[in-house]
Amino acid sequence: MTVAAGTAGMGDDDHRVTRRSRRRRWWRAALVTVALVGAAAILLPRATTWAMARGEVKHSVDDLPVLAGDEHRAAIVLGAGLKGEEPSPLLRERIDAAIRLLDADRVDLLVMSGDNSTQYYDEPTVMRRYAIDHGVTADQVAADYAGRRTWDSCTRARDIFGIDEAIVVTNSFHVDRAVVTCNAAGVDTTGYSVSDSHHALHNRAKWRVRELAASGRALADAWIVHPKPAVGGDQIDPWDPCELRDSLAPSDAQSTRQEFENAGC
Template identity: 45%
Template sequence: MTWAWFGSAPHRVVAGEPGWRARVPGAEAALVLGAGLYDGRPSAMLAGRLDIAAELYRTGKVRAVLLSGDNSRREYDEPSAMAGYLAARGVPPDVMVLDYAGFDTWDSCVRARQVFGARRVTVVTQAFHLPRAVTLCRAAGLETFGVGDDSTRRLAATTYVYATRELAATAKGLADALLLHSEPVFPGPRESSLTTILARSR
């Protein structure tokens, strides 16, 4: 946990902190990590992440949005639900890229680099998850800054439950990234959707 916390400190900010927008550098894409669905719609925690991504796009901090989540079952499709949520809030569908095999943080980071060709991203997640997410994405070869949603303001009990899991999750992330150099569950093939969006937005 200390490894992730201190290593990521210069590369992350929590949305809502004074001057947080000015600290966020420009990036190719916001990488939004999945956080569950409720009745087919983004959970409250995931909605918080998506609201931040929408603001990053509207303010010109990112040129595309990479939505990485779980679609391991036909009836459970995180990326499509995320895309629908953003579209309803004015983010154009043609700047969104859907990663249907972002089964965990490490997979999402590796696939962003290896499958979608991302180089510089702003990863968006909850504040308690941000040190691990930033550290793993940087370990995967991405130039990464992170913006966290302080969900304790709206979802204190849920946030506490998830935050208590971070110690074990960080240990797994360390093993995946630095010891095992694990490949994602689905490592490919290469997709051109993100690079097409970026070329069009120059």
């Protein structure tokens, strides 16, 4: 009888040990493969948005061009939650950054885009009033009441407000996805990144973990789904103060009625 090489002298127990060892090695290899594939599936979308936005994200007002002549450019300020009737700290930082762009003649219009899906939660109105309370004139601040997520904010900027070039203002953990999303929606977009480095470490980690999943959905929207925004509407010219006034919620328009009258409305 011929004995296979490497198995001479091995008893049944030895064969069983060898088979168990091979199975363990197979399972370890399978688990490592699954882990690597899973990690790639989670990390790849975020890496993709970073690569696609590279070169389109600015961190200083001085890195952005000054408006020339009759040129128009909007800053799209994306909602980030409320604390009662006030902007959350993240949202306040975004609005303050947008005001700096306006003061430096990098933009001539702020579009406050956020969630107003219930009567008890109205991000755009709170954002708009905050900007006006900090020196912005009423005819320089539009409100997008249906910016429920980044894709909706970007597509509505194009379809409702007729914006084809914008600076999207958001925090550093979100800016890459916002730039990619708005570009895919048809708005020529530069990102203005607002640092979150001074926030608590656990919050910064939470925002970035959430961004991993959000990046995958953003790429699906941009490349495959192209969904319509949850809420449509009639197009307006936000640089026309009378049309801007008419697009506001009645209470918001009334609170700044005198400013619009001074603008000729």
